[in-house]
Amino acid sequence: MRYINGHQSRGKNRGASNGRYKGGAVYNKVHDRFMVNRGDGIFTCRARKVMEEHLGRKLERDEVVHHINGDKHDDRIENLVVMSNSEHSRLHGALRKAGETLAL
Ligand SMILES: [Zn+2]
Numbered sequence: 001m002r003y004i005n006g007h008q009s010r011g012k013n014r015g016a017s018n019g020r021y022k023g024g025a026v027y028n029k030v031h032d033r034f035m036v037n038r039g040d041g042i043f044t045c046r047a048r049k050v051m052e053e054h055l056g057r058k059l060e061r062d063e064v065v066h067h068i069n070g071d072k073h074d075d076r077i078e079n080l081v082v083m084s085n086s087e088h089s090r091l092h093g094a095l096r097k098a099g100e101t102l103a104l
Contacts, residue, residue, distance in 0.1 A: 025075075033072050046075045051082055064088040070095075 025034040025046050035043040047065040052058055054077050059065070062085045069079050083091070 034075060047072075047080055050075050050077055051080050054080075055082070062086075066091065 025036050026043065027033075028035045028043075031045075034046040036046045036049050038044045038049065045065070047067065048059055051065045059082065063082050064085055064087075066081050066083055066088055067074060067079055068081055071079070
């Protein structure tokens with residue numbers, strides 16, 4: 001009789017991904033965007049973290065990170081721009097009028 005190797009050990013290795021998930025982005029269905037660990041266990045929008053690292057400072061509360069190409073999952077720095085909350089609402093109002101899809 002032969003044992004089939006692999007099952008047990010594979011299961012053990014995979015289990016590690018559940019607990020401490022550092023560095024990687026986690027998809028948040030409710031907000032429809034990727035979240036990352038800020039470093040202190042609190043999750044924040046990946047776009048904000050990417051922008052904060054780019055600027056070398058924390059974003060203010062009324063600063064919003066807008067996705068230039070409208071793809072909220074595209075958090076590359078070249079697709080992100082910082083604007084104030086009011087500028088952002090105005091921009092999206094204009095985009096809506098133009099028939100563009102609403103994205104943050
Ligand atoms: Zn936006």
